[in-house]
Amino acid sequence: MILPLYIARRFIWLVLIVTLVFTGLLLPIDLMEQLRRLDGQDAGFGDGLRLALLNLPAALYQILPLIVILSTLALFLALARSSELVVIRAAGRSALRALLAPVAAAVLLGVAALIVVNPIVAATQAAYEREIAAFRTGLSSVLSVSEEGVWLRQGDAQGQTVIRAARSSLDGTVLFEATFISFDGSGSPTERIDAARAELADAQWLLQDAKRWPLAQSDNPERDAQSVPFASIPSSLTREGIRDSFGVPSSIPIFQLPGFIQQLDAAGFSGRTHRVWFQTELANPLMLAAMVMIGAAFTMRHVRAGGSGLMVLSALLLGFGVFFLRNFAQVLGENGQLPVMLAVWAPPLAAILLALGVILRLEDG
DSSP states (O other): OHHHHHHHHHHHHHHHHHHHHHHHHHHHHHHHHHHHHTTTTTOOHHHHHHHHHHHHHHHHHHTHHHHHHHHHHHHHHHHHHTTHHHHHHHTTOOHHHHHHHHHHHHHHHHHHIIIIIHHHHHHHHHHHHHHHHHHHHSSSOSEEEETTEEEEEEEETTEEEEEEEEEEOTTSSEEEEEEEEEEETTSOEEEEEEEEEEEEETTEEEEEEEEEEESSSOSOTTTTOEEEEEEEEEOOOOHHHHHHTTOOGGGSOTTTHHHHHHHHHHHTOOOHHHHHHHHHHHTHHHHHHHHHHHHHHHHOSOGGGSOHHHHHHHHHHHHHHHHHHHHHHHHHHHTTSSOHHHHHHHHHHHHHHHHHHHHHHHOOO
8 A cells, every 4th residue: 555655646746846847837928928918908017917827727727638647757757767667566566556556646636626626717717707808898798697598788888788688599699588778877777678589780789579668768668668560779799709708618617517508508508518518527537547547658667678768759649649639529529520428538538448558568467
């Protein structure tokens, strides 16, 4: 029991070191990118640094598999150089048994990341998305989905309109059973319009079967209400703005994703992207285990055997290949070209089987 704990402890320590190295690399790069984005937005260095710090957890979380495979390579190269692998084999332990400790540590790391790190990343990513949206449009968000339906907001400092709809089209540009309530700059309601259908086109909402209540210009809005078959309302919203208001699935904690997906389906939006992300998060511990096995398959050799550089390069190429294959399959799953379960679970399972085959081929254990 002492030996597995020793190997697992060294592995976790290397993961922390590699994470700190990537933090030192990513933070200055992202800071420069944020300052470039905020150029001309009446923002300073402090705003860019705050955005970079908010975006950093998500960036590190995304490359966690790469951090794990680099830590695995460093671990087994160090064990090989110190001849500890020779001692482990001389003690009667096979390569597969020596590999159990880092694999178990990687799985536990993935579970911890899912339970603890994921909500932290979701909170920081949601704050980052809100601040970016505020810098771009002056509004924190233009769209939200709840159990009551779809909520939209449009306008500027002179006046805003709050929109609620029972359901919508997949891109949010067609609303059904919609209610529009307009407010002036002081926040007082000025008008309400109910419509059976509303479609966004050419910077305006085209309404069908609408009823208009003049809230500010009448002492009895119901008496002065008018019903018209067609009407239009100017809009500052665009198809791209509505789409971007969904943000990214990583801004939603893993425990809230199933309920949010149900709300998307009930509102008429497609929850496929969020389903793919949810399954990807569940498969993350398996992906980390695959990265450990890939790294170990090429480095569990004594340095005197030669060719260490080539083996490390092979492990890196294969690990990066699996990482990008998973991302590519994830995109195919989001686009509907692959079933969700196949797109998410096939890459890590294939990587584990491939690494296991390499280990059984190269090792005598």
